[in-house]
Amino acid sequence: MDYLRLETFYIGVLFLSSAVNVGVAVWLRTRSANEQAVRLFTVLLLLHPIVGLVVVAELLAPSQSLAFVFYGIHNTTLVAINVVWFAFTLAYANRTRILSRPVVGLIVGYFVGTATLEVTNTTHRAVWRSYRVVTDPFPYVEGEPTLLFLVLTTGMTLFHLAGIGVLGYHLLFGPSRSSRRTATLLAGFTMPLVILVLWGLGMVPGPLNGAFIVGSTVSLSFVAWAVFRHQLFDVVPLARERVFEELDEIVLVVDPDYHLLDYNQSAKRAFPELVGATGSPLVEVLPHLLDGDSFTDSFTTYENGRLDEYTVDASLLTVDTSIRGYGVIIRNVTERQQHIRDLEQQTMQLERFASTLSHDLRNPLNVAQGWIDVTIESGDLQHLERSQSALDRMDQIISDLLTLAREGRAIDDHELVRVRIVDIFEDAWETTTTAGARYELELDADVVLYADETRLRNVFENLVRNAVEHGSAKSRSGSDPPVGSGDGAVTITLGRLVDGFYVEDDGPGIPLDQHQRVFDYEYTTAKSGTGLGLAIVESIANAHGWTVTMSNGPDGGARISFTNVELVDAEVERPTTS
Numbered sequence: 001m002d003y004l005r006l007e008t009f010y011i012g013v014l015f016l017s018s019a020v021n022v023g024v025a026v027w028l029r030t031r032s033a034n035e036q037a038v039r040l041f042t043v044l045l046l047l048h049p050i051v052g053l054v055v056v057a058e059l060l061a062p063s064q065s066l067a068f069v070f071y072g073i074h075n076t077t078l079v080a081i082n083v084v085w086f087a088f089t090l091a092y093a094n095r096t097r098i099l100s101r102p103v104v105g106l107i108v109g110y111f112v113g114t115a116t117l118e119v120t121n122t123t124h125r126a127v128w129r130s131y132r133v134v135t136d137p138f139p140y141v142e143g144e145p146t147l148l149f150l151v152l153t154t155g156m157t158l159f160h161l162a163g164i165g166v167l168g169y170h171l172l173f174g175p176s177r178s179s180r181r182t183a184t185l186l187a188g189f190t191m192p193l194v195i196l197v198l199w200g201l202g203m204v205p206g207p208l209n210g211a212f213i214v215g216s217t218v219s220l221s222f223v224a225w226a227v228f229r230h231q232l233f234d235v236v237p238l239a240r241e242r243v244f245e246e247l248d249e250i251v252l253v254v255d256p257d258y259h260l261l262d263y264n265q266s267a268k269r270a271f272p273e274l275v276g277a278t279g280s281p282l283v284e285v286l287p288h289l290l291d292g293d294s295f296t297d298s299f300t301t302y303e304n305g306r307l308d309e310y311t312v313d314a315s316l317l318t319v320d321t322s323i324r325g326y327g328v329i330i331r332n333v334t335e336r337q338q339h340i341r342d343l344e345q346q347t348m349q350l351e352r353f354a355s356t357l358s359h360d361l362r363n364p365l366n367v368a369q370g371w372i373d374v375t376i377e378s379g380d381l382q383h384l385e386r387s388q389s390a391l392d393r394m395d396q397i398i399s400d401l402l403t404l405a406r407e408g409r410a411i412d413d414h415e416l417v418r419v420r421i422v423d424i425f426e427d428a429w430e431t432t433t434t435a436g437a438r439y440e441l442e443l444d445a446d447v448v449l450y451a452d453e454t455r456l457r458n459v460f461e462n463l464v465r466n467a468v469e470h471g472s473a474k475s476r477s478g479s480d481p482p483v484g485s486g487d488g489a490v491t492i493t494l495g496r497l498v499d500g501f502y503v504e505d506d507g508p509g510i511p512l513d514q515h516q517r518v519f520d521y522e523y524t525t526a527k528s529g530t531g532l533g534l535a536i537v538e539s540i541a542n543a544h545g546w547t548v549t550m551s552n553g554p555d556g557g558a559r560i561s562f563t564n565v566e567l568v569d570a571e572v573e574r575p576t577t578s
Helices: 002-031 036-060 064-092 101-119 147-173 176-188 191-200 208-230 235-246 265-270 334-358 362-378 383-407 421-430 453-471 473-477 533-544
Strands: 128-134 140-145 250-254 260-263 298-303 306-319 322-332 417-420 438-442 447-451 491-497 500-505 547-552 558-563
Touching: 002 036, 002 208, 036 064, 036 140, 036 208, 064 101, 064 128, 064 140, 064 147, 101 147, 140 147, 147 176, 250 265, 265 322, 306 334, 362 383, 417 421, 417 453, 421 438, 421 447, 421 453, 421 491, 447 453, 453 491, 453 500, 453 533, 453 558, 491 558, 533 547, 533 558
Parallel strands: 438 491
Antiparallel strands: 128 140, 250 260, 250 322, 298 306, 306 322, 417 447, 491 500, 500 558, 547 558
């Protein structure tokens, strides 16, 4: 009889497909690492021959009732295949964190409930309303589904489609070096869906589940080729890929002609311009990485008011002594470099404090002690006035030292506020003894910057005080200006630079050979000064990340310039008139 020969051939194909599944599973386990993805894929392989053997048992069952039981068992195994398939795709794409305990509990509950209903269906008929024996092209069992079966099948189908979706997402947005392997898996496991469509159109004979198992052999052929050709589950590429993606350092792979080949997630976050630039010349994508015909050792970027510093370490990638490209590791060392600068600044301050304490404070202390001794010996209390003057100088020095210690520390971003520079300057002017001095503004009143408001005010107070003490006619001659010569008061100007601002006076200025010394501790040209005013100014400027320099103004006075400052022309709300 023809149907017997066709049935025998069909059973032979099922046995062959099952044997291929088992063989690939054993071969895979002997040559691959004990990774989670490998274990799940092995389970997936072994579930397929179980279905195949149960379908054979169903076809050869001595009674219809036993065939119905086998029918429920192979349907249950198909549910397990789709659940394990979904878990495998998550493990392959390194997204198992999705499988939280509630999710796992829901999946297990779905499987156990479906398996119980399928196996016991002959007693309650909740899943299959009835069974019938199809005779064409050979006898096999087919069930008439209930509404509950459609619900359960929807869940099973969703698991299969979700797995394909995970692979598709990994193919589009995952590492480019694994795209070929992912595409192979995706193509292979789309094949069973093609088989199911062909069966539904009547183009594939026999029971549906048997067709599914035969179709899976095609999938496994793709996978086997991927294992052999692309090292799908070998420990080296798996470990390399995981380490490559999870490194905090920025990693690039560049060919010998400096074209971008690959990059990790850290690189994508640090340099968004890398996205979609694979194959492009590095000089067009990240030009600051190159210094002529080689890689630079370090570079800095400045975007959106943020300065970042990087170091670059490039290594040759060779295969059989042939240079295939470069592995480039980029590290963001901004915080480390800032920490080093902070430590250097603190060390310098400590050294300067020690020098000031040992010299500047000791001298007025000796003077005060000497005049107190004279007062005790002579009984003349007038000598105490000189002691008081020395003690006042000590108090001023201590006050300036405390200011240096407090204002010179590094400034965190949360301490910066948006302020109008003119407002801060005018506030400082009101709180400083100006001795008849005047000020002029050569910048718009609406110019703003980000700064620590208190420390910026301290900068202006020290600069105004310094200009008044050193720039007025009295301070220059040591006496009041002669009658008819004008009031001798200094004029102080606040102006704008391309990348900052300046404060300038019209006094005698500072000799060129002393421009580098004016920010040193103890530097002063006034008898009453402590020599710490400009040191405080420099310390606060450095804490903001600004650069401060001394020069002569166009009219000969002293100009203190602050650069590397981001100034913004703010929108000024003007009052409305009615």
